[in-house]
Amino acid sequence: MAMTLAEKLLARASGRAAVSPGDILTCAVDLAMIHDSGGPRRVAPILKRWGVGVWDPNRVALISDHYVPAVDDETRRIAEVTRAFAIEQKISNFYEAEGICHVVLPERGHLRPGMFVVGGDSHSPTGGAFGTYMFGIGATEMAGVLATGEIWVRVPETIEITFDNAFGAAVVAKDLMLFLCGRMGMDGGRSQAVQFSGAAIRKLGMQERMTLANMTAELGGQVGLIEPDDVTVSYLRAAGVTSGDVSTWRSDEDAERAEHHRFDAAALSPYVAAPHSPANSAPVGEMDPVSIDVAYIGACTGAKLVDLRMAAEVLRGRRVAANVRLLVAPASRRDQDMAAREGIMAVLEEAGASLLPNACGICAGYGGTLDEGVTCLSSTARNFKGRMGAASSRVYLGSPYTVAASAVTGRITDPRILLAEGAPR
Amino acid sequence: MMSGRAFVFGDGIDTDVLAPGIYMKLPIEQMAAHCLESVDPGFVASVRPGDIVVAGANFGVGSSREQAAEALKHLGVACVIARSFGAIFYRNALNFGLPVLVCGETGQIAQGDLLRVDPAAGRIVDETKGLEFAAQPLPDFLLQMIADGGLVPHLEKRFALRRA
Numbered sequence: 258m259a260m261t262l263a264e265k266l267l268a269r270a271s272g273r274a275a276v277s278p279g280d281i282l283t284c285a286v287d288l289a290m291i292h293d294s295g296g297p298r299r300v301a302p303i304l305k306r307w308g309v310g311v312w313d314p315n316r317v318a319l320i321s322d323h324y325v326p327a328v329d330d331e332t333r334r335i336a337e338v339t340r341a342f343a344i345e346q347k348i349s350n351f352y353e354a355e356g357i358c359h360v361v362l363p364e365r366g367h368l369r370p371g372m373f374v375v376g377g378d379s380h381s382p383t384g385g386a387f388g389t390y391m392f393g394i395g396a397t398e399m400a401g402v403l404a405t406g407e408i409w410v411r412v413p414e415t416i417e418i419t420f421d422n423a424f425g426a427a428v429v430a431k432d433l434m435l436f437l438c439g440r441m442g443m444d445g446g447r448s449q450a451v452q453f454s455g456a457a458i459r460k461l462g463m464q465e466r467m468t469l470a471n472m473t474a475e476l477g478g479q480v481g482l483i484e485p486d487d488v489t490v491s492y493l494r495a496a497g498v499t500s501g502d503v504s505t506w507r508s509d510e511d512a513e514r515a516e517h518h519r520f521d522a523a524a525l526s527p528y529v530a531a532p533h534s535p536a537n538s539a540p541v542g543e544m545d546p547v548s549i550d551v552a553y554i555g556a557c558t559g560a561k562l563v564d565l566r567m568a569a570e571v572l573r574g575r576r577v578a579a580n581v582r583l584l585v586a587p588a589s590r591r592d593q594d595m596a597a598r599e600g601i602m603a604v605l606e607e608a609g610a611s612l613l614p615n616a617c618g619i620c621a622g623y624g625g626t627l628d629e630g631v632t633c634l635s636s637t638a639r640n641f642k643g644r645m646g647a648a649s650s651r652v653y654l655g656s657p658y659t660v661a662a663s664a665v666t667g668r669i670t671d672p673r674i675l676l677a678e679g680a681p682r
Numbered sequence: 683m684m685s686g687r688a689f690v691f692g693d694g695i696d697t698d699v700l701a702p703g704i705y706m707k708l709p710i711e712q713m714a715a716h717c718l719e720s721v722d723p724g725f726v727a728s729v730r731p732g733d734i735v736v737a738g739a740n741f742g743v744g745s746s747r748e749q750a751a752e753a754l755k756h757l758g759v760a761c762v763i764a765r766s767f768g769a770i771f772y773r774n775a776l777n778f779g780l781p782v783l784v785c786g787e788t789g790q791i792a793q794g795d796l797l798r799v800d801p802a803a804g805r806i807v808d809e810t811k812g813l814e815f816a817a818q819p820l821p822d823f824l825l826q827m828i829a830d831g832g833l834v835p836h837l838e839k840r841f842a843l844r845r846a
């Protein structure tokens with residue numbers, strides 16, 4: 258029977274030869290990811306009520322990234338509860354202050370094509386970049402998974418989104434997703450399995466693919482899958498993963514898709530989303546050149562090594578406008594170290610950026626927040642009202658290129674204008 | 683097997699209609715009093731334990747708030763039948779012990795019809811109209827979880843048995 262990638266992954270996880278949309282299955286979980294915010298402090302009381310521990314400590318990854326660094330008694334207590342859980346449950350895959358969960362997990366070799374993974378965070382579809390079936394669940398369901406190693410799934414339909422040709426200069430994964438959110442709406446993915454395909458997608462590196470898969474959450478899809486290929490294999494090798502087969506994990510040609518959308522990647526320009534929804538998006542050239550107070554390069558979708566490189570390409574030899582604060586929170590310590598070796602961190606600092614810890618930072622208002630009335634252009638994934646701070650703050654979303662260019666001019670700017678001028682001497 | 687009166691709704695009943703954002707701070711008893719009021723102001727006053735909610739496409743679409751399912755459960759709704767469901771609501775409902783059935787023919791059921799529903803067989807009988815519809819049956823393990831009252835009590839029972 259012809260199956261899509263999502264169906265093949267669920268067939269493997271449920272131990273069946275074939276599955277179809279609508280089937281309700283019990284799946285064995287290969288890995289459960291939890292973090293300091295939705296993890297131990299929420300699941301530990303439920304496990305205690307049941308009188309059980311985690312089913313397999315080696316299949317759990319615990320990452321402290323939301324309340325990092327601790328700034329007061331409450332956040333210090335959360336850090337303590339998280340550490341105590343790791344010790345008590347013998348979870349050796351515990352990463353504290355190493356970076357954001359969705360970035361740390363693959364960089365430490367925890368994700369492989371074919372795996373079935375659940376995460377206690379809504380951006381868990383990030384794992385789909387590796388051909389992993391990964392989705393987000395709430396704390397109660399996570400407690401169930403940690404106790405049993407199992408979860409039930411209703412097989413979703415597959416929506417395929419193809420981008421032909423190649424993206425133009427300074428058009429990146431963030432632009433593509435803001436375009437899709439505007440085009441299809443925040444529930445355009447209809448809780449289904451979204452699969453990204455086409456020549457333009459295959460040309461993307463792994464971290465760009467992760468941004469794409471991550472924001473499937475904004476599209477409302479359950480998972481955002483990309484077929485693994487040579488690009489995946491070389492990333493995995495660098496992360497120390499040598500096992501895992503990539504050739505099996507692709508959709509059959511004749512498998513049934515509920516919808517198939519096709520776009521020309523070359524026709525896309527940098528996109529910006531206005532407050533207060535990622536779906537409120539338009540090409541940067543059609544946006545009002547709004548003045549900004551804060552430019553934020555951060556989050557799992559916007560501050561990985563590849564994102565820092567984009568920002569540095571614009572900022573090399575330039576300085577941030579006098580009335581703008583540029584904040585950079587590199588998504589992981591490793592990415593920051595690598596960026597430093599490439600000279601990127603020096604470029605950012607010379608441009609006037611302030612450096613924040615390798616954590617979620619102000620993305621969801623954990624590590625500091627935006628003040629009343631502040632306008633921010635951010636490389637993060639969401640701009641819901643009040644998410645990053647005061648309800649009166651206004652958050653626009655754009656790629657790291659667009660955020661960097663706008664930081665220089667002080668208003669929302671098409672990065673291609675600055676890039677075409679070349680680096681000033 | 684369950685039977686009750688049908689309360690019929692259209693397409694796209696979202697989580698804000700089921701659990702309005704402005705009442706989210708209230709305890710479930712008070713929040714549930716506003717369930718569905720924006721589309722049917724009389725719903726909460728007339729619904730009785732055992733009644734059945736019938737809807738069109740995408741029932742429960744929207745946010746991940748579990749209260750959307752909890753409110754219906756709290757009001758005593760025995761089951762929701764819809765053409766399709768928002769996937770997070772679908773999970774939350776079953777995990778809260780509220781049966782949800784997917785049926786393509788909900789358009790034929792009218793407000794007040796007396797329904798008989800067998801989730802295990804996937805059978806819906808409209809006694810008022812003398813019609814019978816097929817729904818996707820729920821597998822045994824989910825029926826067991828529903829019977830136990832949802833995921834948390836279900837696992838509690840399972841682990842207690844294991845210790846005994």
Ligand code: SF4
Binds near residue numbers: 357620
């Ligand atoms: S960086 Fe933002 S989107 Fe990513 S996990 Fe942290 S809070 Fe969520």
